[in-house]
Amino acid sequence: MAVTGDDTAATGDMPTYQIRAPTTGLPQGVVMAASPGSLHSPQQLAEEATRKRELRLMKNREAAKECRRRKKEYVKCLESRVAVLEVQNKKLIEELETLKDICSPKTD
DNA sequence: CTTTGTACGCGTCAGATTTT
DNA sequence: AAAATCTGACGCGTACAAAG
Numbered sequence A: 001m002a003v004t005g006d007d008t009a010a011t012g013d014m015p016t017y018q019i020r021a022p023t024t025g026l027p028q029g030v031v032m033a034a035s036p037g038s039l040h041s042p043q044q045l046a047e048e049a050t051r052k053r054e055l056r057l058m059k060n061r062e063a064a065k066e067c068r069r070r071k072k073e074y075v076k077c078l079e080s081r082v083a084v085l086e087v088q089n090k091k092l093i094e095e096l097e098t099l100k101d102i103c104s105p106k107t108d
Numbered sequence B: 001c002t003t004t005g006t007a008c009g010c011g012t013c014a015g016a017t018t019t020t
Numbered sequence C: 001a002a003a004a005t006c007t008g009a010c011g012c013g014t015a016c017a018a019a020g
Helices: A042-103
Strands: none
Touching: none
């Protein structure tokens, strides 16, 4: 598969798929921590840390899904653009050949 | 039927980028 | 500057087709 570093950099065109969504709501019902000031025991602190980590993982999980979805869409866009350009290119080549024929000096 | 190769999606981490 | 968000890379599991 050979995955080596940057991709988009080569072409220099802005990856449209990385435009940010206006608002990122939490996936499922996520309750914020009860005011951090009210935590004391190492036990509670550990639980809080675990909760924070789980929340972060959960958010990142969703973010990754969304990121992949956008990228897939972006790739589809590029592919259809390629298809269009290929057709266009073919037509231009044909036209060029026709014009060449018309303009070529006759040998009689 | 089993093995092998390939494609795909997922969760996670680390680092870059953007927002506050 | 800190927090939040995004994304490339990696490893893992699953599905499926082709080969043996």
